[in-house]
Structure formats: C-alpha cells, structure tokens
Amino acid sequence: MKHTLTPQRYLVLLAVTLTAPIGDALLTRGMHDIGVVDLQHLALLWHALFNPFVDLGILLLIGFFASYMTALTWADLTFVMPATAFGYVVVALLSQFWLHEHLTAYRWAGILLIVCAVGFVANGPSLTEHPELNRMDSGAAR
C-alpha cells in the first residue's frame, strides 16, 4: 500500500465532504419556501424546481455524486467513507452557526469522534495495491 494523494485529490475529498451537507441544507431551505407537499398538491414539486435554493442544492448533490465516484477510482471505499461521515460534522456546524441551533455536549463529543476517525484514516495509505491484479492487467495489455 502507498499514499497516492495529490493536492488535487485532497480537493476532490473536500468536495465529497462539503457538497452533500451544504446541498442538503440548501434543499431544506428551499423546501421551507415551498411549504408542505402532500398527495393533493404534488404540482408544488414542479414549482420547487424554480426555487434558486433547490436548484443550487440539486447542483451540489450532483457534484457530490461526481466527486464521490471520482474518489473511488483512486481510493479505497474504507478510505472515502470517513470523508462522507465528516458531512455530519458540517451539518452540525452549519446548524450551530448558520441556523443558530443549540449544539449539546453529546453532539460536540460526536463531532470530536468523527474528526478523530477522519484523522486516523487520512494519515494512512489511500489505496490497497493488488500486485497480482496489476500483473494480470499488464499481461492482458500485451
């Protein structure tokens, strides 16, 4: 195993971490503008598509999926997983500083644990090397 992360790849992981929670927060903000959608008022979902917060939220969630899949081409699933979990921390911090919600001591402890988890994994190698598969690939290429 070796460490293969370049600054550009760290940026992709940062995108994985930030786009999902910010996208979710924007969707929530936009759907608050739209109001309650029930079976009798499904047309409201069409109106939601013209809300700038919803549009930006959808764009960020597409960005999340693209960056997540890109990361999986050069990093292990177990390496990328804590980066996605860090999204919970971003949501908690957004709710504290943007939505002015109160964070309890339990939540701060949860944030600390997830930050530690990301630290453990980020210090290790990003990809498991499979020498026998690489040999097979180079053999097939010949």
Add this chain to the structure above:
Amino acid sequence: MIAVHTTELRAWSCIFGVAALAIAGECLIAAAMRRVGDLDDIRAESGLLGAIRAVLTNPLFLIGATCMALNFFALLYTLSSVDLSLAGPASASLTYIGNAAAAKVFLRENVDRRRWLAVLFVCAGVYLLRK
C-alpha cells in the same frame, strides 16, 4: 407483549434491509469505479462525455445505482413506521460497519486496525450526533 416484539422485529428488519441495500450499492459502485479506472485519464483521452459513457455503461455501476435507489425508497418506508432517532443512527452505523467488512471480503481492501478504529469512532460519533 407479542405485539411489541413483532413491532421491534419489524423495525429492525427494516433497518437491516436499508443497511444491506446501502452496503450492496456502495460496494458495487466502488467495484465499478475501480474497473473504470482513473476518470482524469479517461477525460484526457475521450473528453467528459467519454468519461460519463465509461461510467454509465458499466453493469456493476448500474446494479449499484439501482441498489442505492432501492435504499432510498426502503429508508422512506422505514421512516414511515420507525422513529428517525432510531432508524438514522442505526442504519448509518450498520452501513459503516458492513461496508468495512464487505470492502475487506469483496473488494479485498486492506482494512487494518486503524480503519476499523475509524469505523467504530464514526459509528459512535453518528450515535452521539443524533442523540
């Protein structure tokens, strides 16, 4: 008494179902992306459309994406009968642990002590955040 047990059994069956679909979806997508290779290289060779085509024509990706879509609907179904405060952290934690085990067995990733510790910390962290 029996009704309580049946309700609990149903709730945990739903939670395990949600987690199983997420694990299957994420592992299949990870396997698909490993086969596709570095997207930057593909984009340099065949452009953005070529990279998108390489991903969308991979059968493992299509099955994985289907599992993720089913996971979304299974979560909606679960939330209709199980409290979010139980379903959220329980399904997220089971998914993290299951992903680590599945990545070791099926993707042959080197899930060493450091990564197991990270998974356990994430599970505990998710539980505390939802408390």
